[in-house]
Structures are given as C-alpha cells and as structure tokens.
Amino acid sequence: xxxxxxxxxxxxxxxxxxxxxxxxxxxxxxxxxxxxxxxxxxxxxxxxxxxxxxxxxxxxxxxxxxxxxxxxxxxxxxxxxxxxxxxxxxxxxxxxxxxxxxxxxxxxxxxxxxxxxxxxxxxxxxxxxxxxxxxxxxxxxxxxxxxxxxxxxxxxxxxxxxxxxxxxxxxxxxxxxxxxxxxxxxxxxxxxxxxxxxxxxxxxxxxxxxxxxxxxxxxxxxxxxxxxxxxxxxxxxxxxxxxxxxxxxxxxxxxxxxxxxxxxxxxxxxxxxxxxxxxxxxxxxxxxxxxxxxxxxxxxxxxxxxxxxxxxxxxxxxxxxxxxxxxxxxxxxxxxxxxxxxxxxxxxxxxxxxx
Amino acid sequence: xxxxxxxxxxxxxxxxxxxxxxxxxxxxxxxxxxxxxxxxxxxxxxxxxxxxxxxxxxxxxxxxxxxxxxxxxxxxxxxxxxxxxxxxxxxxxxxxxxxxxxxxxxxxxxxxxxxxxxxxxxxxxxxxxxxxxxxxxxxxxxxxxxxxxxxxxxxxxxxxxxxxxxxxxxxxxxxxxxxxxxxxxxxxxxxxxxxxxxxxxxxxxxxxxxxxxxxxxxxxxxxxxxxxxxxxxxxxxxxxxxxxxxxxxxxxxxxxxxxxxxxxxxxxxxxxxxxxxxxxxxxxxxxxxxxxxxxxxxxxxxxxxxxxxxxxxxxxxxxxxxxxxxxxxxxxxxxxxxxxxxxxxxxxxxxxxxx
Numbered sequence: 001x002x003x004x005x006x007x008x009x010x011x012x013x014x015x016x017x018x019x020x021x022x023x024x025x026x027x028x029x030x031x032x033x034x035x036x037x038x039x040x041x042x043x044x045x046x047x048x049x050x051x052x053x054x055x056x057x058x059x060x061x062x063x064x065x066x067x068x069x070x071x072x073x074x075x076x077x078x079x080x081x082x083x084x085x086x087x088x089x090x091x092x093x094x095x096x097x098x099x100x101x102x103x104x105x106x107x108x109x110x111x112x113x114x115x116x117x118x119x120x121x122x123x124x125x126x127x128x129x130x131x132x133x134x135x136x137x138x139x140x141x142x143x144x145x146x147x148x149x150x151x152x153x154x155x156x157x158x159x160x161x162x163x164x165x166x167x168x169x170x171x172x173x174x175x176x177x178x179x180x181x182x183x184x185x186x187x188x189x190x191x192x193x194x195x196x197x198x199x200x201x202x203x204x205x206x207x208x209x210x211x212x213x214x215x216x217x218x219x220x221x222x223x224x225x226x227x228x229x230x231x232x233x234x235x236x237x238x239x240x241x242x243x244x245x246x247x248x249x250x251x252x253x254x255x256x257x258x259x260x261x262x263x264x265x266x267x268x269x270x271x272x273x274x275x276x277x278x279x280x281x282x283x284x285x286x287x288x289x290x291x292x293x294x295x296x297x298x299x300x301x302x303x304x305x306x307x308x309x310x311x312x313x314x315x316x317x318x319x320x321x322x323x324x325x326x327x328x329x330x331x332x333x334x335x336x337x338x339x340x341x342x343x344x345x346x347x348x349x350x351x352x353x354x355x
Numbered sequence: 356x357x358x359x360x361x362x363x364x365x366x367x368x369x370x371x372x373x374x375x376x377x378x379x380x381x382x383x384x385x386x387x388x389x390x391x392x393x394x395x396x397x398x399x400x401x402x403x404x405x406x407x408x409x410x411x412x413x414x415x416x417x418x419x420x421x422x423x424x425x426x427x428x429x430x431x432x433x434x435x436x437x438x439x440x441x442x443x444x445x446x447x448x449x450x451x452x453x454x455x456x457x458x459x460x461x462x463x464x465x466x467x468x469x470x471x472x473x474x475x476x477x478x479x480x481x482x483x484x485x486x487x488x489x490x491x492x493x494x495x496x497x498x499x500x501x502x503x504x505x506x507x508x509x510x511x512x513x514x515x516x517x518x519x520x521x522x523x524x525x526x527x528x529x530x531x532x533x534x535x536x537x538x539x540x541x542x543x544x545x546x547x548x549x550x551x552x553x554x555x556x557x558x559x560x561x562x563x564x565x566x567x568x569x570x571x572x573x574x575x576x577x578x579x580x581x582x583x584x585x586x587x588x589x590x591x592x593x594x595x596x597x598x599x600x601x602x603x604x605x606x607x608x609x610x611x612x613x614x615x616x617x618x619x620x621x622x623x624x625x626x627x628x629x630x631x632x633x634x635x636x637x638x639x640x641x642x643x644x645x646x647x648x649x650x651x652x653x654x655x656x657x658x659x660x661x662x663x664x665x666x667x668x669x670x671x672x673x674x675x676x677x678x679x680x681x682x683x684x685x686x687x688x689x690x691x692x693x694x695x696x697x698x699x700x701x702x703x704x705x706x707x708x709x710x
Contacts, residue, residue, distance in 0.1 A: 078637065078639075080466070080467045080637065081436075081437075081466065081467075082436075082437050082466055082467050082468045083467045083468050083633070083637035083638070085637070085638045085639075111436065111437055112435045112436075112437050112438045113437045113438050113468060113469070113470050114468070115468050115633060115637075117638055140600070140604075153658070154655045154658055154667045155667065155668070156660055156661055156664035156666070156667045157655075157658045157660050157661065157664070157667050158658075158659050158660065159658040159659045161654065161658055167593075169596045169600075171596065171600070171604075179595065179596065179599060181592040181593060181595075183586070183589040183592060183593065184589075187586055211661065212661065212662065212663075213661050213663065230585045230586025230587075231538070231585025231586055231590060232542075232585075234538040234539075234585050235585060237536040237538060237670035238536060240534065240536075240655065240670055241524045241526065241534065241536050241670065243651075244526050244534060244648065244651065245495070245524075248644070248647050248648060248651050249495075249526075249635065249638050249639075249644065251638075251639060251647075254651060255651055255654045255655065256654055278438070280604065282435065282470075283433060283438070283604050283606075284433075284440075284604075289604065292606075293599065293603060296598075296603050296610055299516065299611055300512075300610065303508070303509055303512045303513075303514040303516055304512060304514045305511055305512055306511055306512065306513055306566065306567065307567065308567075308568065309511035309512070311511075312509045312510065312511045312512050313511070314595065315591075315592035315595055315596065
C-alpha cells in the first residue's frame with residue numbers, strides 16, 4: 001500500500017497515540033486502546049503495512065456496527081500448568097492475543113513450555129507480532145490463526161471454505177536478528193489480487209485458479225476462482241491443520257462458520273488463535289544456543305548467491321532492519337492511508353487530525 | 356517405486372519378521388531390531404514406500420560401514436516435566452525416535468503437553484509414523500526433522516546447504532480417520548527427480564531451478580540445480596525454521612554439517628528431530644473435540660468438487676485407507692525392491708529369503 005504516491009512519515013509515538021485516541025473515542029477502555037495501538041504499530045514497524053494502522057478504519061466500522069465487545073471480560077476458562085483456553089468475549093483480537101501470549105510466556109517461564117488457545121476473538125493483526133513476544137525472554141514462539149474470510153477451496157474443490165490461515169515462528173539469536181517467519185498458507189493474499197485489479201495488471205500463473213482448475217490471471221475475474229495454497233496439496237493440508245489447531249481445538253470458527261469480517265461487520269467472528277512459548281534453555285544454555293544460531297544464520301547468509309542476488313535474507317531479517325529504521329525515522333504511510341485516517345479523525349473529532 | 360512391474364504382496368508380520376531378522380544378523384539387539392521393523396513397516400502400511408522396507412539395504416550398508424551404533428545407550432540428558440533432550444548415541448533413528456515419542460506421550464499424559472528434542476540420531480523413516488503415535492492417547496502430534504542430505508539452496512543462493520526438512524502433524528478425530536499431514540518443505544523429493552531421470556522423462560517447471568534461477572526440466576541435469584521450496588521464499592523460511600527447531604536447538608546437524616547419508620555411509624549423522632504431544636482435553640472434552648473434528652472433516656469432504664474430481668481427501672485419509680487395506684491384504688513390493696531384499700537375505704544367510 002505504501003508504494004503508491006509519496007508517503008508521509010510519522011513518529012511511532014504519534015501513531016500509537018492516534019490509534020489509542022481513536023479507539024477510546026469509539027468506546028474502548030484506555031487500557032485496551034493502548035494495547036491495540038501498540039500491537040498495530042508493531043505490525044507497521046515490521047513493514048506488514050496491511051496489518052497495522054491501515055486496518056483502523058475497518059476496525060472502526062466493525063466497532064460501530066457492534067461487531068466488537070467494548071467492555072469485554074477476557075478470561076481463562078480451562079487451565080493447567082502448561083496449557084490454557086482463553087475466551088476472548090469478542091474483544092478486539094489484539095487484546096485477546098496479548099492476554100493469551102502473556103499467559104503463555106508466564107507459564108513457559110515457570111514450566112519451560114506452554115500452549116495457549118483462544119476462541120471468541122477477532123482479527124489480531126500480524127502473526128509475527130505475537131510469535132515474537134516470547135523472544136525477549138529467550139523463548140521460541142509459534143502462532144497460528146484461522147483467517148477472517150474464506151478465499152480458498154479444499155484441494156480438488158470449488159467452494160470457498162478455507163482462508164489464508166497463517167503460521168508464524170520466532171527463534172531467538174545472539175547478535176544476529178532473531179529468525180521470524182510469518183506466512184500465509186496461500187501463495188498470495190486476496191489483498192494483492194485486489195490491488196492488481198485496481199492497477200489493471202494481470203496476476204502470475206500460480207496465484208489463482210478458476211472453478212475448472214485452470215490458471216486465472218485476470219484479477220478482475222477473481223470472484224470466479226480461488227487462491228492457491230503453497231505447494232499445492234501440501235499447503236492445503238497445512239492450511240487445514242492450522243484451522244483445526246487454532247480453530248476447532250479451541251471452539252473457534254473454521255470452515256463454513258468463519259465470518260467474512262469485511263462483508264459482515266456486525267457478526268461475532270469467534271476468531272480462533274493459538275500461541276506456543278518455549279524456553280530455549282530446556283535444551284541447552286541460552287548462551288550456547290544463541291552462538292549456534294548466529295553461526296547457522298551466518299552460514300546461510302554468507303553462502304554462495306545467484307549472480308543477480310545481492311544478499312541472502314534469513315526469515316524476518318528484512319522486517320528486523322525495517323523495524324529499526326522505522327523506530328528511528330518513523331513509519332511511512334501512503335497518501336490514501338493518511339486520507340482515510342484523516343477522515344476517521346474528523347468523524348471522531350480527534351485532537352490530532354494527522355494534518 | 357511400487358509402480359514398476361508387477362508387485363508381490365507380503366503379509367505385515369512376514370515383513371516385520373524379515374526386517375527384524377536382517378537387523379539382528381547385522382548386529383542389532385532383538386529389541387532394537389523389533390522396534391525398527393515395526394516403524395519401517397508402519398511407513399509401508401501408510402504407502403510411504405520410499406521410507407519403509409525399501410530403505411533396509413541402505414541401512415544395512417550404513418551398519419556395515421560402522422555408521423550406526425549397534426549397542427547404543429539412548430538417554431535423556433536434560434529434562435523437566437514437559438520437555439526433554441534425548442541423546443540417541445548414534446542408534447538407528449527409529450530406536451531414538453520411538454524412545455523420544457514414548458517419552459513425549461508419557462510427559463503429555465501427566466502434564467498435558469510435552470516437547471522432546473533428539474540429537475545424535477539417524478534417519479527414522481516416515482514422519483507421520485511418529486506424529487501419529489500420540490493419536491491413540493487422544494493427543495495431537497507434531498514432528499519435525501532435518502533431512503539427511505542437502506538438495507536445496509537458500510532463497511537466492513546456489514549452495515546446497517538445506518534439505519527437504521519435513522514437518523508432520525496428526526490430529527485425532529472420532530469416527531472419521533485422524534487428520535495426518537506429512538510434508539517435505541520442498542515441492543518434490545530428490546528421489547522423484549532421480550526416478551524421472553531413470554525413466555527418461557522430463558520434470559515439471561517448478562520442481563527445480565538451475566544456478567541462474569531458470570527452470571530445470573531435464574532431470575539428467577539435476578546435479579546442476581536444486582529443489583525448489585513450496586511457496587518460494589515461504590517454504591525456504593519454513594525449511595530454515597524446521598532446521599533450527601529440530602537441529603540447532605538440540606545440538607543436531609543443520610546446514611553444512613549435515614552428512615549426506617547416501618554418500619558417506621560411515622560418518623556419524625547427528626540427525627536431529629523433535630516431537631510434540633498434547634492432550635486435546637486440555638481444551639475441551641475428548642468427545643466434543645472428536646465430534647467437532649468429524650463435522651469439520653465432513654464439511655470439507657462433502658464440499659462442492661471440480662467436475663473432474665471424484666473425491667476431496669483430507670490430509671492423511673488416503674494413507675489411512677491404504678493402511679487398513681494393507682493390514683488386511685498385505686504390503687505390495689515392487690520386483691526391484693524384492694530383488695534387493697532377496698540379495699540382502701542371501702548375504703545375511705537369513706532363514707526367509709523372500710522367495
């Protein structure tokens with residue numbers, strides 16, 4: 001999104017304050033608004049521009065359509081030393097997942113390992129934001145969620161009953177950036193297809209197929225087809241597993257009972273997520289693990305490249321350097337995003353209109 | 356492999372006895388030989404014909420080259436209630452992973468969840484064999500391993516320092532078959548490329564690229580290129596994460612220190628694996644979970660199909676029915692596999708020559 005027109009750059013604190021004030025104006029508590037603001041800007045810092053402040057107008061629509069519980073009681077409804085099931089009470093997804101991730105980290109700090117599932121939540125932004133939270137405690141993170149809309153069919157099927165169901169992992173390193181993966185199980189996102197349609201461009205073979213299994217390359221015909229999973233039947237299988245572990249296991253939506261959060265603003269999403277946290281010192285000292293991670297990272301980065309390639313990147317490395325850059329220099333927002341936020345600010349009569 | 360010529364079919368018990376007697380003749384204890392036989396035939400039952408008895412002649416070569424410790428002490432070297440690090444003492448991989456998986460199941464039965472890592476192991480056959488072991492206790496299984504040979508380059512790289520690093524999940528269901536995924540993170544296996552070369556066939560675009568990033572479709576040129584990961588950079592990232600969680604975390608081989616177990620028969624592999632087991636009743640009753648799984652499975656299976664598609668399969672469903680069929684009717688082995696086993700039987704002077 002940030003590639004269109006000349007971006008304006010905003011300091012992190014200003015965006016956080018803007019989001020928090022908008023969400024308070026919409027009725028959230030100051031505490032919940034602050035949590036959402038932090039998590040959303042963390043997505044922007046990583047460069048996941050589609051999952052940060054860009055979503056605020058949409059979240060605002062859902063809140064005004066009574067799609068979100070503004071006074072939720074997020075609570076643990078089943079629990080032992082190493083697992084928990086959290087009911088999000090239809091709170092903002094960021095609030096539910098922050099609660100769940102902090103709980104997983106607390107349990108893993110005490111026991112070495114924890115798996116926390118959530119149901120009755122909502123879209124929580126970028127998966128890497130949550131899988132990365134355990135890193136500061138020298139823990140590994142794993143995160144999965146059921147996407148809030150179905151744009152994929154089962155392998156061999158034509159009904160849109162599967163989403164982009166993403167999976168994310170974060171592994172700490174020493175002086176090197178942590179290794180952080182955050183991938184949808186589809187080859188691309190539906191957002192990228194819509195963007196190509198807006199620009200009048202065609203999409204590559206391998207992104208979508210039509211109902212006869214033929215490649216679909218005209219994004220204007222996207223409603224006639226569906227996104228393809230990574231690796232064909234392999235990505236389909238991984239997608240279904242994620243749906244079962246983040247959705248079915250927690251009593252969250254998966255399959256036909258997923259609500260398309262763009263089409264139906266007021267319906268309860270019952271979005272399901274899972275987060276795992278595990279201490280690396282279960283297996284070896286933190287110091288030796290980090291040394292080995294650094295060695296392994298450098299081995300990959302410094303291995304021989306294709307002639308046309310300047311650098312081999314580890315998963316999450318580009319996002320890491322972008323985060324450092326944006327923390328220092330601010331977050332660039334595309335003119336269309338700024339305009340949409342300014343519109344929201346005017347509607348909500350916020351002090352900061354992002355002028 | 357089983358697709359060439361007319362297969363002969365053997366009862367499960369006969370193949371197990373054959374493998375066990377061969378491994379005892381090669382110097383394994385009766386107990387370890389029996390474990391390997393069971394795990395190998397389980398792969399054959401599922402139809403993972405490349406990871407079962409087919410491998411016995413190769414394992415035999417490794418044993419005779421002193422590549423395997425025949426009197427190992429597989430032991431837990433770090434441990435708490437929910438995690439363990441197992442040193443395989445260079446035992447047969449099946450022995451190490453059976454020990455590790457049983458340990459994970461025991462810990463998960465007591466605590467709800469467990470993650471066991473192994474190092475100093477060897478090739479253990481099919482991943483689904485281990486991820487599926489927790490199913491009988493109404494547990495979810497997750498398994499990862501670092502492959503025993505590098506046929507992939509980092510994304511943008513040309514050096515073969517990554518393997519097919521597979522990941523496997525198993526989720527219990529009720530009256531429906533469990534959902535079991537077992538996928539390499541490469542689009543295809545190096546074995547399939549070699550098979551196409553033998554047959555004089557070309558391979559599809561998307562399986563391999565050459566050192567300039569161009570599609571490689573002549574399998575006879577396979578040494579000039581490398582396997583592609585599923586979903587491009589996404590599969591590369593998942594591959595690296597698996598290497599770090601199954602390899603680096605456990606002190607197992609990953610990257611340049613992976614031994615190609617086909618080329619170097621005598622070298623210690625230091626193969627790393629991980630297995631997670633988790634009780635589903637951490638989150639809801641076993642009964643309600645299984646009901647929801649069955650409902651979700653049927654929803655996917657019964658969703659609308661492409662005109663040319665007879666049935667939508669869930670992950671692991673084909674393998675489940677094949678297992679039932681082979682348990683009843685025996686395991687078909689291709690003539691070349693039978694011949695190679697007969698050769699081994701003659702060398703080892705086994706009572707059963709598979710005549």
